[in-house]
Amino acid sequence: MFKRSVHDTRPIVRILVEGAPVEARAGDTVSAALLASGRDVRRLTAVSGAPRLPYCMMGVCFDCLVTIDGVGNRQGCLVPVADGMRIEIQKGKREIGR
Amino acid sequence: MSKDYDVAVIGGGLLGSAIAWGLGRLGQRTAVLDEGDVTKRASRANFALVWVQSKGLGMPAYTGWTVRGARSWANLATALRAQTGVDVALQQNGGFHLTLGEDEYGRRADLVTRMHNQTGAADYRMEMVSASEAGRVLPGLGPEVSGGSFCPLDGHVNSLRTYRALHAGLKAFGVDYLPERPVSGITREGGEFRLATPSGEVRAAKVVLAAGNANQTLAPMVGLSAPMGPTRGQIVVTERTEPFLPHPLSTLRQTDEGTVMIGDSKEDVLDDRSMRQGINAVMADRAQRTFPHLARLNVVRSWSGIRVMPRDGFPIYDQSDAHPGAFVACCHSGVTLAANHAFEIARMIAAGSLEPDLVGAFSAKRFEATERRAGSGYY
Amino acid sequence: MNNAPKRDAYDVAVIGAGPAGLAAAATAAKAGLTVLLLDENAGPGGQVWRAITSTPLADRTQLGQDFWSGEDLVRDLRESGAEVIHRATVWSLDAALEIGVSVGGGSAFVSARRVILATGALERPFPIPGWTLPGVMTAGAAQTLLKSSGLVPDEPTVIAGQGPLLWLLSAQILRLGGRIDRILDTTERKNILGALPHAPAFATSPYFRKGLALMREVRAKVKVVSGVTALEARGEGTLSSVTYRVGAREETLPASLLLLHQGVVPNVNLAMAAGVAHAWDEVQLAWLPVLGKDGATSVEGIAVAGDGAGIGGAEAAALRGRLAALAAIEALAPAALATLPSVAGVRAALVRAERGRPFLDLLFRPSRPFRIPADDTTVCRCEEITARDIREAVAIGATGPNQLKAYRRTGMGPCQGRLCGLTVTELMAEARGKTPQEIGYYRLRAPVKPIALAELAALPKSKADTEAVVRG
Numbered sequence: 001m002f003k004r005s006v007h008d009t010r011p012i013v014r015i016l017v018e019g020a021p022v023e024a025r026a027g028d029t030v031s032a033a034l035l036a037s038g039r040d041v042r043r044l045t046a047v048s049g050a051p052r053l054p055y056c057m058m059g060v061c062f063d064c065l066v067t068i069d070g071v072g073n074r075q076g077c078l079v080p081v082a083d084g085m086r087i088e089i090q091k092g093k094r095e096i097g098r
Numbered sequence: 099m100s101k102d103y104d105v106a107v108i109g110g111g112l113l114g115s116a117i118a119w120g121l122g123r124l125g126q127r128t129a130v131l132d133e134g135d136v137t138k139r140a141s142r143a144n145f146a147l148v149w150v151q152s153k154g155l156g157m158p159a160y161t162g163w164t165v166r167g168a169r170s171w172a173n174l175a176t177a178l179r180a181q182t183g184v185d186v187a188l189q190q191n192g193g194f195h196l197t198l199g200e201d202e203y204g205r206r207a208d209l210v211t212r213m214h215n216q217t218g219a220a221d222y223r224m225e226m227v228s229a230s231e232a233g234r235v236l237p238g239l240g241p242e243v244s245g246g247s248f249c250p251l252d253g254h255v256n257s258l259r260t261y262r263a264l265h266a267g268l269k270a271f272g273v274d275y276l277p278e279r280p281v282s283g284i285t286r287e288g289g290e291f292r293l294a295t296p297s298g299e300v301r302a303a304k305v306v307l308a309a310g311n312a313n314q315t316l317a318p319m320v321g322l323s324a325p326m327g328p329t330r331g332q333i334v335v336t337e338r339t340e341p342f343l344p345h346p347l348s349t350l351r352q353t354d355e356g357t358v359m360i361g362d363s364k365e366d367v368l369d370d371r372s373m374r375q376g377i378n379a380v381m382a383d384r385a386q387r388t389f390p391h392l393a394r395l396n397v398v399r400s401w402s403g404i405r406v407m408p409r410d411g412f413p414i415y416d417q418s419d420a421h422p423g424a425f426v427a428c429c430h431s432g433v434t435l436a437a438n439h440a441f442e443i444a445r446m447i448a449a450g451s452l453e454p455d456l457v458g459a460f461s462a463k464r465f466e467a468t469e470r471r472a473g474s475g476y477y
Numbered sequence: 478m479n480n481a482p483k484r485d486a487y488d489v490a491v492i493g494a495g496p497a498g499l500a501a502a503a504t505a506a507k508a509g510l511t512v513l514l515l516d517e518n519a520g521p522g523g524q525v526w527r528a529i530t531s532t533p534l535a536d537r538t539q540l541g542q543d544f545w546s547g548e549d550l551v552r553d554l555r556e557s558g559a560e561v562i563h564r565a566t567v568w569s570l571d572a573a574l575e576i577g578v579s580v581g582g583g584s585a586f587v588s589a590r591r592v593i594l595a596t597g598a599l600e601r602p603f604p605i606p607g608w609t610l611p612g613v614m615t616a617g618a619a620q621t622l623l624k625s626s627g628l629v630p631d632e633p634t635v636i637a638g639q640g641p642l643l644w645l646l647s648a649q650i651l652r653l654g655g656r657i658d659r660i661l662d663t664t665e666r667k668n669i670l671g672a673l674p675h676a677p678a679f680a681t682s683p684y685f686r687k688g689l690a691l692m693r694e695v696r697a698k699v700k701v702v703s704g705v706t707a708l709e710a711r712g713e714g715t716l717s718s719v720t721y722r723v724g725a726r727e728e729t730l731p732a733s734l735l736l737l738h739q740g741v742v743p744n745v746n747l748a749m750a751a752g753v754a755h756a757w758d759e760v761q762l763a764w765l766p767v768l769g770k771d772g773a774t775s776v777e778g779i780a781v782a783g784d785g786a787g788i789g790g791a792e793a794a795a796l797r798g799r800l801a802a803l804a805a806i807e808a809l810a811p812a813a814l815a816t817l818p819s820v821a822g823v824r825a826a827l828v829r830a831e832r833g834r835p836f837l838d839l840l841f842r843p844s845r846p847f848r849i850p851a852d853d854t855t856v857c858r859c860e861e862i863t864a865r866d867i868r869e870a871v872a873i874g875a876t877g878p879n880q881l882k883a884y885r886r887t888g889m890g891p892c893q894g895r896l897c898g899l900t901v902t903e904l905m906a907e908a909r910g911k912t913p914q915e916i917g918y919y920r921l922r923a924p925v926k927p928i929a930l931a932e933l934a935a936l937p938k939s940k941a942d943t944e945a946v947v948r949g
Contacts, residue, residue, distance in 0.1 A: 001612065001734055005627030005653050006504075008533035022767065027438040027519075027531045031628040039616075042715070046338040046356060047861045051714050053611035055858070055896075057618035058524055059517055059926075060599050060744070062859065062891040071517075073337055073396055073927075078564070080519050092586045093356050095240070097391040110874070135877025135917055142883040202947070262884045265873045276872040337891060337927065355886075363945040371752065372571055373923050375586070375933075378944035384946065393934070397925035398891050410824075433631035 002035050015085040017041070022086040023086075030076035030087060031057060031064040065090055072098040103129045103274075105165045105447060106293055106302035107282050111141035112257065112432040113406075115264040115268065116174075116309030122271025123177075126138020129300055130268065131293060134278040138370060139308060145333060145361045146257035146353075147346060148190060151224040151249035157412050159459035163438065168251045170437040175255070184263035186256050187354035191253025194196055194232060195348040196243050197292055198387055203244040210247050213441055224249040230304025237345060240390045254346040256354055257433050271291060276300070281309075284319040286421050291320070304423040306447060313414075313428045321420030324428055327409040330365040332377050334400040336392070343389075350385055358395065360385045370402045374398050405430055415443060415460040417452050422451040425452070426462070480562055480580055482587045487513045488577055491559075492567050492747065495523020496800030497783025497789045498595030499550040500785050501645055504802035505593075506559035508813035512885055513587060514554070515565040523597050524617060525791045528625035539652050540624060541645070543687070548794060569923030570594075572753040574778050577923060579934075582933045589807040591778050594748050598741035598784035601763070601843065602637065602900050604850040606709040609858055612716030616738035620646045620660070629655025635719045637661035637708055638738040640841045641684065644691040644844035646736070651698050659730060660695070661705040664741065665844045670837050684790075690839050700727050707846065710735050739843040743785045746893060750921040752776050757914040760838050761788055762848065762920055763899060771820075772801040780804065788803030793830040799823050816859070848909065849904050856904065857897040859890020864904060869896035869906040878902060878919045891927055894919045 010025040016032035017039060024033035030052045036043040042051040043065060056063035057077045066076040069086050076087075107118040110132030121128040154161030156196050168190065175188040187387055197203040214224075230244045268275050279295040284305060286292070291305040307318065309311045313324035335441050338356030346352075351363045363377045386393040408414045408426055413429030425447055429435060446452045491502040494516035522529040526547030537545055554561065562580055569577030569894075572588050600615045607613065616636060622628040629650050630752040634657050636647055643660070650657055672679075679685055695701070707722035711729075718731040742763035745755060754775035755764040765787045772780035780801040783794035803820050806813050850856065852865035862885050867875075870884040876892075878901050881887050885900055888894030894901070898919055906916045924933075 001630065001632055002628040003631035003655075005538075005629065005654075006612065007536060007625040010533050011672060024433045025533070027528070027533070028626050029519075032622055032628060035622065036626065036628055041642060045861065047859075050861065051611050052609060055609075055616065055618060056600065056615050057621040058599065060186050060892060060895045065891075070392055078517060094395070095340050097394070132874075133877045139883075142879075156523050220792070258750075258886065262870070262873070269873050277874055277876045277880075278583050335934070336930065345868060356625055364948065365945050371570070371920075374942065375569060375577060375923070375936055376938050379936035379938045380942050380946040382930045383938070385932050386930055393929070394930035395930050396891075397924060397930055397933055398887065398927045399893070399922070400924060401922055 004036060013081045013083050015081050015087055017087045018089060022080040028081050030066060030068060030079045030081055033081050034066070034076065034087065040087055043089055044063070044091045049092055067098060070098055102300060103302040104125045105299055105304045105306060106131060106291065107306045107308050108293070110275060110277065110402065111139060111308070111407060111428060112436055113310070113429065114196050114306070115261065116436045117306055117308055117427060117444050118273050119264050119267050119271065120440040120451035121448055122268060122273040124444060124448045126448050129274040129276055129297040129302065131276065131279040131281055131295060131300060132251040132277045133280050137203045138310070138404045140403055140406050141261055142258065143331070143333070144257050144433055145351070145359060146254050146433055147348070147351065148188070148253040148255055148346070149192065149193065149431065150251040151195060151247055152209060152213060153431070155209070155216060155345060157459065158216060160412050163413070163457070164431070164434060165251060167254070167435040170441060171255070174437040174440050178260070178263040179269060180396055182263045182266040184259055184266065186260045187261055188253065188255045189346070191252030192250040192347060192350065193249060193254070193346045194227070194236065194246050194248050196232060196246035196388055198242045198384060199244055203246070206247055211228060213450060238342065238389050238391050240387050242387045248384070252265035252346065254351050260433070271447070281316065284316065286320070291424065300301065304425070304447060307424070308428065310428060313406065313426055317426050320424035321418040322416055322424060322426045323465065324426050325409040325462070325465050326407060326428070327436060328407050329405045330368050330370060330398065330402055331405055332381070332402045333359060333361045334373065334378050334397045335359050335380060336395045339395060339433065344383065347388070348386060349381070358392065368404055370404050373402060375399055407433065409465065411470050413460045414462050415452055415457040416462045423450070481583065481585055482513055482562065482578065483560060484511065484587070486588045486828065487511045488589065488809050489591045489802070490515065490587065491593045491595055493523060493595035493597055494518065494521040494561070494563070495525060495595060495597045495783060496550065496792045496794040497594070497597070498523065498549065499554050500562070500795040500798035500905045501593045501595060501782055501802040502559040503550065503553040503557040504799050504817070505805055506557035508817060509808045510558040512557070513589070514561045515560070515562050515567050515576070517566055519563055521561070522547055522555065524621070526572065527621055532624050533627040534624070536651070539833070542651060544624070546615050547791070547816055566926050567747060568926045570747055571577060571923070572752050572776050579928055579932060582932065584928060584936060586936070590809055591780070593772070593798070593801045593805065594779065594781045595783045596747055596785045596786055598803055599744045599895060601740050601742045602896050603739050603847060604854050604856055604900050605737070605847065607711055607716070609855050610710050610712050611707040611714070612712065612714045613732050613735045613737065616642055616646050617737045618804065619736045620649065620658070623649055623653065627653070627858070629653045632733040633655050633731050634734040634736065635659050635661060635730055635732045636736045637663060637705065637719070637908050639843065640738055640740045640742070641688060641837065644688065644695055644737050647695040648691050649808055651695065657699045658732065659698055660701040661708065662703045662846060663705045663708070663844065664699060664703070664841060666704060668840050670736070672836050672839035676841060677736060679833040679836035682868060683839065684833040699777050706844070709858055727754040730866070738842055739847055741784065741788055741900060743787065745785070746895060746921055746925045748774070748785065749918070750923050750925045751779060753779060753781065755918070757912070760789065760842070762842065771804040772797055788859055789831050793827055795873050796823055796827040796830055799829065809820050848900065849907055850900070857887040857890065859892050859896070860886040862887050867901065867904055868908050871905060874910070875905070877905060877917050881905065882919070888919045893921065894923060
């Protein structure tokens with residue numbers, strides 16, 4: 001859906017998405033890294049299970065909710081990536097204890 | 099203009115709506131006069147328990163009335179579903195009041211003993227349970243939980259959906275719901291009541307005051323009294339989470355939608371606009387000590403509401419001697435008692451008089467007697 | 478709590494580090510006041526200058542001069558001595574000027590003698606059929622991806638809507654070699670007539686020349702369809718096509734990305750939760766805070782500056798931020814005023830900066846069908862409630878947004894009405910034959926953003942707080 005600019009010289013940051021290695025760039029938010037990854041990163045809503053992707057990218061719509069390092073329902077558009085970060089796509093309601 | 103309605107119900111909250119629904123069901127030409135979008139509405143601030151345990155200390159009749167209400171709730175849920183297609187998510191598999199630490203456990207045990215002594219061979223069981231007994235049915239309890247009390251009649255419901263179902267049902271029964279019509283005066287002329295509202299007069303043969311704490315002002319207009327003592331409460335609610343809680347607790351419940359409601363405070367300051375975050379902190383702290391796995395869950399909203407509360411905590415159902423056809427109904431537990439209001443109170447009002455056997459104890463005349471010791475109408 | 482506020486109390490707290498917040502914080506701190514600037518993003522700039530200190534797009538022609546003009550204010554702020562905390566979520570503000578802020582997973586309360594809200598704007602909801610499908614985003618979202626990560630669309634892309642941002646974003650995407658298949662302009666032709674009386678003022682504003690140049694640049698490379706009156710996003714589980722209508726003609730385009738934009742509106746949640754009075758603005762079709770001089774609100778000590786006070790653009794926002802700060806300085810440290818630019822001068826500059834605004838507001842006023850959707854369209858994205866659900870609730874008695882919550886849970890999800898609130902107000906107003914002002918808005922309360930239960934639990938608790946909850 002999105003491609004990176006050839007002018008982007010920021011350092012690579014390696015994250016894990018559903019256990020698979022993904023290369024992001026320093027300064028990416030989690031949502032940006034996911035959208036740039038080319039992977040299917042659609043979450044499923046807690047109400048009907050409908051698929052969604054980030055909508056606003058500025059912290060207001062909550063359609064970017066994602067599990068980061070084991071903590072569910074984080075706003076991926078507000079969290080910068082970090083080396084070794086573990087991302088899981090959220091399917092439906094948040095699980096208890098995550 | 100001739101008589102407009104058989105009955106005018108003042109107040110469109112859960113209590114007024116339930117009575118009006120019941121009247122509509124009995125074929126009474128009924129109007130509901132309600133306020134507008136922003137007003138003190140316990141019906142949208144409540145905790146949604148259908149709760150029996152500990153109700154009625156100081157007034158055994160209230161215990162019986164509550165048990166009756168809990169037992170007939172399923173009939174109301176079934177009728178609403180059949181009529182409107184709305185599932186109100188009634189769950190009545192028993193509820194817990196959990197205690198943290200030994201002091202709280204001791205106080206609760208004392209309360210349970212007093213309840214049993216009062217009701218004698220009560221027709222419901224409320225019993226203390228140990229922490230390990232509670233832990234067997236409530237996975238994830240924290241180490242500070244010392245046990246608590248359990249009552250098999252307790253349950254909960256989706257109260258917002260109940261509200262919608264009642265209002266959809268009102269429409270289906272041909273009841274006129276008239277919002278933005280606060281009643282400023284009631285007079286009785288020529289055998290009918292005339293209700294003054296900003297958009298004109300509404301006339302009815304009977305009038306039911308179901309306006310919550312505002313009943314205190316309305317009741318004297320028709321020769322009744324309704325002494326109220328409202329309190330304020332705060333509630334926080336979390337995001338939706340996978341089901342984890344098989345029974346409702348008195349201050350923590352998981353809704354059928356998945357959110358976790360955490361209550362509640364009891365305060366005398368009646369400003370429902372601002373939030374006291376220190377109180378939310380206490381409630382959040384107790385919730386995570388009860389279920390440590392809730393700690394990382396996000397709180398998404400918080401609100402405060404003003405409880406409808408007769409001065410002694412027990413319901414008021416009364417009829418006017420001076421103005422036959424005028425009734426007053428108000429109570430704290432509009433959710434728990436919804437089925438009673440829809441079936442029993444509506445039947446009595448349609449018939450023209452309250453039945454002393456069922457609700458005689460709830461006459462406001464009790465306030466005329468010497469001041470009683472405060473009871474536990476509210477747990 | 479990492480990077481927590483250093484003090485319990487400040488002279489001035491500023492919320493938001495966009496143009497208004499940067500200017501307000503820098504001005505107040507330079508006057509010697511203790512200033513705390515709290516911002517939700519990773520760096521300064523807000524949305525308009527998003528990632529200005531970190532963007533990978535170093536070639537200045539790509540993002541354009543207006544973007545880089547923010548550097549001066551960022552430098553001013555750095556030199557000012559204001560305490561700045563990024564990735565800070567302000568979730569509570571009350572009339573006592575107590576601020577609840579979450580940083581790094583911990584929360585604290587700080588107090589201030591003056592609070593300047595510079596929470597900016599968010600994109601107006603654009604409820605069309607299919608707008609919840611994956612692949613449908615706001616134009617602002619695409620611009621954020623572009624500015625902060627250098628990302629541009631590379632699959633079939635349609636941009637739809639109206640307003641200056643649409644053209645700026647399109648130009649930026651094209652400069653970076655991104656893909657745009659078509660632009661669908663929804664500007665109502667009749668708006669031109671209404672806007673015309675304001676055209677002379679607009680023609681003398683800098684927007685005019687820049688706007689024309691951008692439109693020329695974009696039109697040279699992308700097919701633009703004007704007069705679009707209906708839009709629909711279609712697909713099974715993800716966007717696959719966009720259908721649009723011009724007059725009687727309907728056309729469907731394959732697309733995997735649809736970027737929507739019909740202007741921005743004030744982000745009111747924090748101000749409303751603090752009790753700041755708002756009123757419906759019939760030109761901007763949004764709730765604006767009721768303001769006195771220099772951003773003063775109905776709550777003593779709280780000012781609103783920037784687009785949160787009514788949409789005015791970056792330049793006006795910075796000037797409003799400066800004015801709000803000068804008002805705070807006048808109240809708290811009047812002696813410092815002597816060394817600062819005169820209030821009258823800033824006010825005059827603000828008048829100049831706002832000169833083109835009425836023309837833009839009227840020309841790009843979104844049309845009714847794109848604000849008040851048909852029955853099947855989702856209105857509340859969080860609770861997945863359609864326009865039909867809302868109209869049915871009105872039919873059984875819902876009088877306003879707060880009663881609607883009871884009937885339908887609209888606005889009760891995590892976004893707290895930010896994506897449905899305006900639609901709900903206007904839809905209910907139409908259904909009930911009332912004005913939006915009469916219908917009103919959601920009553921908002923803290924927390925205005927989610928906060929972990931443990932974080933809430935760790936806040937200070939008084940004996941009275943405990944006694945209000947614990948009972949036998």
